Amino acid sequence: MLNIYNRLPINVVKGDGVHIFDDNGKRYLDFTSGIATVSFGHCNQYIKEKLSRQLSELWHCSNIFNIPLQERVANRLVDLTFADKVFFCSSGLEAIEAAVKFIRRYFYTQGSKKYRIITLKNGFHGRSMVGISAGGGVKAKEGYYPLLDGFDEVITDDIDQLKNKITENTAAILLELIQSEGGVYSIDKDYIIKLRKICDENNLLLCFDEVQTGFGRIGKLFHYENIGVKPDILTSAKAMGNGFPVAACLIKQKIADAILPGTHGSTYAGNPLAVTVVDAVLDIITADGFLENVQENAKYFWQKLLNLQNEFPHFIKNIRGEGFLVGIEFSSETDTKKFLLKCLDLGLAMTKTSNPSIVRILPPLIIEKPDIDIAMNITHQVLKKF
Numbered sequence: 242m243l244n245i246y247n248r249l250p251i252n253v254v255k256g257d258g259v260h261i262f263d264d265n266g267k268r269y270l271d272f273t274s275g276i277a278t279v280s281f282g283h284c285n286q287y288i289k290e291k292l293s294r295q296l297s298e299l300w301h302c303s304n305i306f307n308i309p310l311q312e313r314v315a316n317r318l319v320d321l322t323f324a325d326k327v328f329f330c331s332s333g334l335e336a337i338e339a340a341v342k343f344i345r346r347y348f349y350t351q352g353s354k355k356y357r358i359i360t361l362k363n364g365f366h367g368r369s370m371v372g373i374s375a376g377g378g379v380k381a382k383e384g385y386y387p388l389l390d391g392f393d394e395v396i397t398d399d400i401d402q403l404k405n406k407i408t409e410n411t412a413a414i415l416l417e418l419i420q421s422e423g424g425v426y427s428i429d430k431d432y433i434i435k436l437r438k439i440c441d442e443n444n445l446l447l448c449f450d451e452v453q454t455g456f457g458r459i460g461k462l463f464h465y466e467n468i469g470v471k472p473d474i475l476t477s478a479k480a481m482g483n484g485f486p487v488a489a490c491l492i493k494q495k496i497a498d499a500i501l502p503g504t505h506g507s508t509y510a511g512n513p514l515a516v517t518v519v520d521a522v523l524d525i526i527t528a529d530g531f532l533e534n535v536q537e538n539a540k541y542f543w544q545k546l547l548n549l550q551n552e553f554p555h556f557i558k559n560i561r562g563e564g565f566l567v568g569i570e571f572s573s574e575t576d577t578k579k580f581l582l583k584c585l586d587l588g589l590a591m592t593k594t595s596n597p598s599i600v601r602i603l604p605p606l607i608i609e610k611p612d613i614d615i616a617m618n619i620t621h622q623v624l625k626k627f
C-alpha cells in the first residue's frame with residue numbers, strides 16, 4: 242500500500258459499538274469514530290439488520306433504472322432539510338465535485354459568466370483536484386500544480402476582504418461551518434449570517450460543506466440548523482453512511498433546473514446498499530430523543546473538558562469546536578504525538594488535525610456518560626504524568 246497515512250501503531254480487526262479491538266483482543270474507546278464517520282457505533286445492530294436484508298434483495302442495478310428505495314431516501318432528506326433535490330454519490334470529495342459543477346452549470350444556463358468560488362483560508366474540502374483547489378494545506382497541494390482555476394481564498398471574519406474579492410465572475414461562497422481538518426475552528430455565527438446576506442445581494446450561491454459537521458455531530462441533523470442560516474447547496478458524507486461509503490449533494494430547485502440528463506452522474510451514485518444505510522441512519526437520528534441525548538452528553542463532555550483545561554493550563558491552551566467535534570490546542574512544547582500514544586496505550590483512541598499541536602476528539606454520538614468518564618480519566622492520568 243502507498244505510504245500516505247501516519248497510522249497509529251495498532252492493528253484494528255474489530256469494532257463493536259463505541260469500541261475497536263486490536264489483533265491481541267485489546268479494547269479501545271474509539272474517540273475518532275473513523276474520523277466523524279462511525280457516529281452511530283461500530284457494526285450498529287439496526288443498520289446491520291437493514292443492510293443484511295438489502296443484501297439479499299439488490300446490490301446494484303445502476304441509474305439506468307428507477308430505484309424506488311433511492312427516491313424514498315432522497316425524499317426523506319428533502320423533507321428534513323432546506324433542499325429540494327438530492328444527488329447521491331460515494332464520498333465527500335465527490336459531493337464537493339458535484340457542488341462546484343452544479344454552481345458553474347447553474348450560472349451557465351442563465352447565460353452568466355459567473356464561475357469563481359470564494360473559499361476560506363484553512364478550509365478543507367477533500368483530496369480531488371477540485372478539493373485541493375478549494376482548500377487544504379500546503380502539503381495537500383504541493384507537487385500537484387497547476388490547480389484548477391476559479392477559487393479565491395479569503396481569511397475568515399474579514400467581511401471587507403471578502404467583499405473586495407467579489408467580481409462580476411463570482412458565483413458562490415463555499416465554506417465549512419467548523420473547519421475541522423484545519424484545527425477545529427468554528428466560524429462565527431454573525432459572519433455566516435453576513436455571508437448569506439452578501440450572497441442574496443450579489444446573486445451568489447451559498448454552499449456549506451457539512452461533510453464532517455452533518456448527521457448529528459453538533460447535535461442537529463445539520464449544523465446550519467444551529468446557526469439558523471440556510472445554504473443553497475450542501476455537501477454531506479462521513480456519518481451519513483456510518484462507515485458505508487455514501488455521500489450527497491443537496492440543492493435548491495433553481496439549481497436543480499440546470500442539471501439535466503447527461504450533465505453529471507456516477508456509476509455507484511445512490512447504490513441500493515448505500516441508500517439502505519442512509520435510510521437506517523435517518524431512522525436512528527430522527528428517533529424521538531436521539532439528538533437531545535447527543536446534545537446533553539456533549540454538554541457533559543464539555544464540562545469535563547473545561548475541568549481538564551483548568552487543571553492543566555500549562556499543557557492545554559484552548560479547547561475549540563462544538564458538540565462532539567472538539568479540538569484541544571496544546572501548548573507548542575507539548576508532545577501531542579506522545580500524548581496520543583499514551584492515551585492509546587491506556588485504551589483511548591483519538592486523532593490529530595493537520596496542525597500538530599491540535600488533537601481532535603470525535604466520540605461516537607451514542608457515547609454515554611460512563612464512557613465519557615473513562616475517556617476523561619485516561620486523558621487526566623496521561624497529562625498528570627507529562
Ligand SMILES: *Cc1c(COP(=O)(O)O)cnc(C)c1O
Nearest residue numbers: 332333334365366367450452453
Ligand atoms: C472529510 C471531508 C471531506 C472529504 O471527504 P472524503 O469522503 O474524504 O472525500 C470534505 N470536506 C470536509 C469538511 C471533510 O471533513
